[in-house]
Amino acid sequence: MIINHPLLGPRDAAEFVYLGDAALIDRPDPEAENADEQFYEYGYLRDNPAGAHQELWYHEQGDRSWLVVTRDTLTHEITGVKLARDEAKKRGRNK
Amino acid sequence: MADFTLTAEPFLGRFEQHYDDVKLREIYDVAFVSAAIPLRKLTAAKKAVSAAFGVDLPEVGMSALSQDSDMRILRLGNDQAFVIFPRAQHDTGAEPHVADLLGDVFYTTDQSDVWVTLEIAGTGARRALERICPLNIAPDAFGIGATARTSMEHLGTIIIRNGEDSFLLMSASSSAHSFLHAIETSIANTA
Numbered sequence: 001m002i003i004n005h006p007l008l009g010p011r012d013a014a015e016f017v018y019l020g021d022a023a024l025i026d027r028p029d030p031e032a033e034n035a036d037e038q039f040y041e042y043g044y045l046r047d048n049p050a051g052a053h054q055e056l057w058y059h060e061q062g063d064r065s066w067l068v069v070t071r072d073t074l075t076h077e078i079t080g081v082k083l084a085r086d087e088a089k090k091r092g093r094n095k
Numbered sequence: 096m097a098d099f100t101l102t103a104e105p106f107l108g109r110f111e112q113h114y115d116d117v118k119l120r121e122i123y124d125v126a127f128v129s130a131a132i133p134l135r136k137l138t139a140a141k142k143a144v145s146a147a148f149g150v151d152l153p154e155v156g157m158s159a160l161s162q163d164s165d166m167r168i169l170r171l172g173n174d175q176a177f178v179i180f181p182r183a184q185h186d187t188g189a190e191p192h193v194a195d196l197l198g199d200v201f202y203t204t205d206q207s208d209v210w211v212t213l214e215i216a217g218t219g220a221r222r223a224l225e226r227i228c229p230l231n232i233a234p235d236a237f238g239i240g241a242t243a244r245t246s247m248e249h250l251g252t253i254i255i256r257n258g259e260d261s262f263l264l265m266s267a268s269s270s271a272h273s274f275l276h277a278i279e280t281s282i283a284n285t286a
Contacts, residue, residue, distance in 0.1 A: 007155045007173065008243065009236075012229040015246060061246040063155070063172030085173075095134060 003069060004081050008062060015061040021046050022054040022068045025088050050074055056084060106211040106271040116219035117282050122212040122263065126182035126189035130201040132174040139200045144168060147196040152176070158242045158255055169242045169255065177253075182207060211271035213278060216261035219286075224262065227281040228254065232262070248277035
């Protein structure tokens with residue numbers, strides 16, 4: 001499997017480590033009223049789609065960047081690769 | 096008590112070997128300083144590099160030689176750069192030397208004893224790497240000065256194209272002999 005890194009170009013999947021669902025970027029607000037419920041969901045509940053799935057991959061044998069990879073769980077086709085840093089900023093993180 | 100004198104030896108004992116169309120040798124006494132770019136300091140980092148080395152901070156995946164050609168700066172990621180140069184020139188220590196040149200913009204760390212460096216050169220160099228290097232190192236994809244961090248035979252490696260038919264390979268000094276063995280095996284397998 002080849003992951004087309006946004007900065008470095010096509011790289012073998014062996015250079016990467018897989019973490020899981022990219023929903024982990026959206027860490028809940030610990031001050032929220034229902035923070036306990038939100039953290040329970042954040043920590044334990046995952047969607048398990050048969051199809052397009054956004055997931056976090058770490059380029060350990062490369063530039064040590066985190067990526068958000070959109071992969072089809074049925075075919076392993078990769079349809080999108082973004083830097084997790086950019087994606088987190090887009091979702092409202094300030095740095 | 097006996098009077099001992101200790102002499103430091105390169106990791107691979109100045110290894111040098113010629114094969115048909117490939118030459119493999121250890122480059123020793125390389126000073127290797129990591130220069131990480133702090134968050135939101137990219138503009139300042141670019142300025143510091145131009146002032147210190149007389150060249151622009153390379154794009155990710157490229158390296159550049161300083162104006163007087165004795166230092167090479169590698170850009171391996173958004174915020175990850177390295178400076179390499181012959182160690183013997185700076186007795187005061189590699190990291191203070193680079194920190195002096197760059198000012199206080201970068202986070203600098205001396206990694207000189209962490210890396211072993213091999214140079215593989217000759218018209219057969221690319222062929223010798225084709226089974227061990229997972230990257231496309233054809234000249235149109237990986238020209239002179241290009242650099243990348245990858246893994247070869249499971250060992251983390253930095254590769255730099257430093258000439259038409261010449262590459263520098265850097266890997267952890269703690270597994271220097273395994274790395275040399277892997278490269279030699281690759282040369283033999285593709286001869």
